[in-house]
Amino acid sequence: MVRDLTPGTGHRRGRLRVYLGSAPGVGKTYRMLDEARRRQDRGADVAVGYIECHGRRHTESMTAGLEVLPRARRSYRDAEFEEMDLDGVLARGPAVVLVDELAHTNVPGGRHAKRWQDVEELLDAGIDVITTVNIQHLESLNDVVRKITGIPQRETVPDEVVRRADQIELVDMAPQALRRRMAHGNVYRAEKVDAALSNYFRVGNLTALRELALLWVAGRVDEGLRDYRASHDIDRVWEARERVVVALTGGPEGETLVRRAARIADRTAGGDLLAVHVTRSDGLAGASSGALAQQRQLVEALGGSYHVVVGDDIPTALLAFARAHDATQLVLGTSRRGRITRFLTGPGIGETTVDASEDIDVHMVTHEFTGRGRLPSLGRRHSRRRTVAGYLAGLVVPWLITAGLSQSHDTVNLTTDALIFQLGVVVVALLGGATSALLASVVASLLLNYFFIPPVHAFTIGETNNIIALGVFAAVALTVSTVVDHAGRLTARAARATAEAETLSTLAGSVLRGADALPALLEKSRTAFGMHAVALLGRTGGEVLAACGEGEPEPGRPAESTEVPVGADAVLVLTGRRLPAADHRVLTAFAAHVAAALERDRLAVVAAEVEPIKAADRMRTALLAAVSHDLRTPLAAALASVGSLRSPDVEFSPEDRAELLATADESLVKLNRLVDNLLDMSRLQAGALTLDLAETHLDEILPRALDSLPDPYAPVRPLGLETAPPVLADPPLLERVLANVITNALRHNAPGAPVLVTASHLPRPSAGGTSADRVEIRVIDRGPGIAPEERDRVFLPFQRLGDTDNTTGVGLGLALSRGLAEAMGGSLEVEDTPGGGTTMLLTLPAAGPGGRGPDPDGPQAEPHPGEALG
Numbered sequence: 043m044v045r046d047l048t049p050g051t052g053h054r055r056g057r058l059r060v061y062l063g064s065a066p067g068v069g070k071t072y073r074m075l076d077e078a079r080r081r082q083d084r085g086a087d088v089a090v091g092y093i094e095c096h097g098r099r100h101t102e103s104m105t106a107g108l109e110v111l112p113r114a115r116r117s118y119r120d121a122e123f124e125e126m127d128l129d130g131v132l133a134r135g136p137a138v139v140l141v142d143e144l145a146h147t148n149v150p151g152g153r154h155a156k157r158w159q160d161v162e163e164l165l166d167a168g169i170d171v172i173t174t175v176n177i178q179h180l181e182s183l184n185d186v187v188r189k190i191t192g193i194p195q196r197e198t199v200p201d202e203v204v205r206r207a208d209q210i211e212l213v214d215m216a217p218q219a220l221r222r223r224m225a226h227g228n229v230y231r232a233e234k235v236d237a238a239l240s241n242y243f244r245v246g247n248l249t250a251l252r253e254l255a256l257l258w259v260a261g262r263v264d265e266g267l268r269d270y271r272a273s274h275d276i277d278r279v280w281e282a283r284e285r286v287v288v289a290l291t292g293g294p295e296g297e298t299l300v301r302r303a304a305r306i307a308d309r310t311a312g313g314d315l316l317a318v319h320v321t322r323s324d325g326l327a328g329a330s331s332g333a334l335a336q337q338r339q340l341v342e343a344l345g346g347s348y349h350v351v352v353g354d355d356i357p358t359a360l361l362a363f364a365r366a367h368d369a370t371q372l373v374l375g376t377s378r379r380g381r382i383t384r385f386l387t388g389p390g391i392g393e394t395t396v397d398a399s400e401d402i403d404v405h406m407v408t409h410e411f412t413g414r415g416r417l418p419s420l421g422r423r424h425s426r427r428r429t430v431a432g433y434l435a436g437l438v439v440p441w442l443i444t445a446g447l448s449q450s451h452d453t454v455n456l457t458t459d460a461l462i463f464q465l466g467v468v469v470v471a472l473l474g475g476a477t478s479a480l481l482a483s484v485v486a487s488l489l490l491n492y493f494f495i496p497p498v499h500a501f502t503i504g505e506t507n508n509i510i511a512l513g514v515f516a517a518v519a520l521t522v523s524t525v526v527d528h529a530g531r532l533t534a535r536a537a538r539a540t541a542e543a544e545t546l547s548t549l550a551g552s553v554l555r556g557a558d559a560l561p562a563l564l565e566k567s568r569t570a571f572g573m574h575a576v577a578l579l580g581r582t583g584g585e586v587l588a589a590c591g592e593g594e595p596e597p598g599r600p601a602e603s604t605e606v607p608v609g610a611d612a613v614l615v616l617t618g619r620r621l622p623a624a625d626h627r628v629l630t631a632f633a634a635h636v637a638a639a640l641e642r643d644r645l646a647v648v649a650a651e652v653e654p655i656k657a658a659d660r661m662r663t664a665l666l667a668a669v670s671h672d673l674r675t676p677l678a679a680a681l682a683s684v685g686s687l688r689s690p691d692v693e694f695s696p697e698d699r700a701e702l703l704a705t706a707d708e709s710l711v712k713l714n715r716l717v718d719n720l721l722d723m724s725r726l727q728a729g730a731l732t733l734d735l736a737e738t739h740l741d742e743i744l745p746r747a748l749d750s751l752p753d754p755y756a757p758v759r760p761l762g763l764e765t766a767p768p769v770l771a772d773p774p775l776l777e778r779v780l781a782n783v784i785t786n787a788l789r790h791n792a793p794g795a796p797v798l799v800t801a802s803h804l805p806r807p808s809a810g811g812t813s814a815d816r817v818e819i820r821v822i823d824r825g826p827g828i829a830p831e832e833r834d835r836v837f838l839p840f841q842r843l844g845d846t847d848n849t850t851g852v853g854l855g856l857a858l859s860r861g862l863a864e865a866m867g868g869s870l871e872v873e874d875t876p877g878g879g880t881t882m883l884l885t886l887p888a889a890g891p892g893g894r895g896p897d898p899d900g901p902q903a904e905p906h907p908g909e910a911l912g
Contacts, residue, residue: 064214217248290317370403560639563635573616738769778862
């Protein structure tokens with residue numbers, strides 16, 4: 043087999059083998075280690091560059107006997123991390139190296155930001171790599187996985203990296219089997235199992251991820267099969283999978299064909315349905331765009347895909363599309379042409395396709411429109427007045443040319459006479475179409491023969507050359523008139539198609555702009571069709587739902603108005619003139635958009651009515667969940683302590699009694715704090731919270747907030763609070779806000795680092811020229827920080843950033859703090875701490891000139907948090 047060569051080096055590139063998992067815990071790492079041991083038993087030089095066993099004993103046991111290379115240690119944000127030592131692996135130079143977790147993001151300090159880039163360097167060095175990755179880490183599926191699981195994946199790997207692998211092996215497991223494996227403790231530690239099973243590892247999530255993995259691998263197999271057939275010049279269809287292609291013309295039989303093709307595809311497991319419409323290269327096919335749109339919706343509703351290809355030879359284009367997609371069956375409708383038309387025009391698309399289909403089965407489906415077509419029209423469809431004018435011109439124009447040429451008979455010859463008659467035929471073709479031009483050519487031939495070909499004034503022709511000349515004249519006149527008529531027909535169709543496209547494009551833009559789509563649609567329909575007024579009326583009572591223009595809507599007057607139904611309950615009435623049938627297709631599109639706008643308005647009203655109920659229901663559900671779990675722990679501890687103290691069977695020492703009383707007291711304090719938070723949150727949601735705003739000094743509030751903390755001796759360091767101006771706030775509520783924010787900072791702070799609380803005075807000139815002073819209070823920690831996309835989520839009730847189990851509380855602190863801050867006229871936002879960490883910025887209005895202002899000799903603002911942290 044020919045091996046790839048690394049560009050510019052001349053040595054072979056390493057081979058990549060990927061174990062692709064449908065979900066975490068399906069056994070990718072175990073399978074990778076098993077493959078490594080198999081290769082080592084065969085004598086291959088195998089080393090482990092990086093392996094992550096996650097504490098799974100069965101996986102760890104598979105590393106026995108394998109050479110595990112030392113890892114590189116890197117420091118980041120005062121913590122130590124281990125990464126694969128890329129330089130060490132390159133220096134060791136094994137034939138095969140194992141690298142777990144391909145999508146991993148490296149700790150800063152290495153040569154590459156991503157582990158897959160490390161793998162690329164190993165492959166370029168000629169080292170074979172065996173690696174693992176989960177389906178949710180593929181870049182193309184990132185948004186899909188987020189919709190399914192609700193969890194964004196920040197570590198991704200480009201699909202192309204995995205697609206280039208020499209071997210991809212899917213590691214799959216049934217959702218129920220994976221959940222049993224987790225319940226037995228073979229995936230996560232026991233304390234994480236319950237939370238994992240009830241969140242990410244739900245049966246629905248695992249089933250959807252499994253389907254994504256199977257489909258992605260199946261697509262990779264299809265790509266490999268197509269590449270193999272292309273490289274070996276194999277044009278014949280390989281029936282590895284049933285694919286049914288249905289050809290749509292835009293005719294009324296389309297829905298019948300789609301349903302028949304769907305039934306054929308459903309008869310085989312995994313059958314694909316593809317619908318294709320062949321449009322001419324000049325874009326002027328006469329298919330109904332409305333019918334094609336409906337048929338496309340039906341195809342997609344049946345699980346198929348819709349395609350459009352360009353080609354003037356429809357059978358060739360159909361078969362080329364079918365072979366390109368490895369289709370095994372092609373569904374066509376029987377011809378709508380009648381017997382006479384088929385006799386005159388020869389075999390149709392169906393017969394030609396069957397003759398050239400070779401190994402593709404072609405189904406000719408009969409339908410109710412079979413043989414109900416009409417004879418082909420020779421001319422354009424003009425108005426009655428223009429048609430009559432064309433026939434008159436076909437009779438009159440040759441006589442006018444004859445009269446003119448008779449006056450100059452001695453100065454022009456027969457050739458000039460014939461050319462002038464031919465010009466007249468072309469003029470008639472432009473006016474009345476091919477039929478009128480045919481009449482003009484016959485009359486012109488007779489007049490040319492009678493008046494200008496010797497012997498004149500007789501229909502006999504004396505010379506053979508003149509007979510040939512007359513025949514050529516008649517043929518050229520007929521051909522030119524037909525071409526002119528055809529070109530005029532295409533020009534008219536193109537102009538109309540362009541106008542319709544521009545109208546529909548503007549229509550779509552009107553719908554997409556803003557919430558007031560219905561008035562915009564009505565006004566656009568009035569101007570597009572040149573109407574005096576347009577109204578949307580109820581179908582039953584005739585009430586006016588919306589209207590625009592001048593005059594009252596007058597339905598039922600066919601001479602002056604046009605009506606089109608809008609759904610089942612309304613009708614669109616255009617007053618001013620009767621629209622021709624050619625405009626009804628665009629009008630129907632307007633009606634469909636009006637129906638969609640009506641439905642959207644109705645759904646918006648329903649959603650507005652339901653939203654308060656949903657919010658109340660969410661609050662009620664969350665409250666019940668909080669009561670069912672978070673009240674249980676302190677309540678159980680208090681009951682156990684009090685029950686033990688009251689038990690007559692046990693004699694407690696004074697120290698034990700004191701400890702039990704302290705436990706009961708601490709539990710009841712937690713219970714009281716939680717109940718207060720729940721009640722305040724419910725009052726905030728209901729808008730029933732009462733405030734008593736007063737001048738409040740921060741250096742007096744902070745000690746009381748610290749006293750209410752679970753650990754009043756926690757490392758909290760105030761800076762500049764004594765010089766900050768007083769704020770306008772409710773003192774007990776401000777104390778609650780500070781206590782909750784500081785508690786949150788202590789929970790996530792780095793070990794040993796203090797939490798800083800600073801205050802600064804920020805005068806802000808208002809629009810009226812007066813100052814709207816604010817006081818900014820910052821609570822600064824040195825924790826891991828919060829990603830920008832997660833900052834709004836930390837303020838949602840009953841959620842806590844980084845939750846992995848149900849033992850850390852209901853997460854009301856920050857939600858309640860922001861609600862209380864906004865109720866007092868302030869705000870609570872999140873900022874990054876310079877150097878790492880999170881800063882909670884609490885902004886409150888200053889109390890005004892009456893309070894203690896900042897020291898006039900001292901600084902007017904506190905230093906930046908980064909400077910304070912030093």
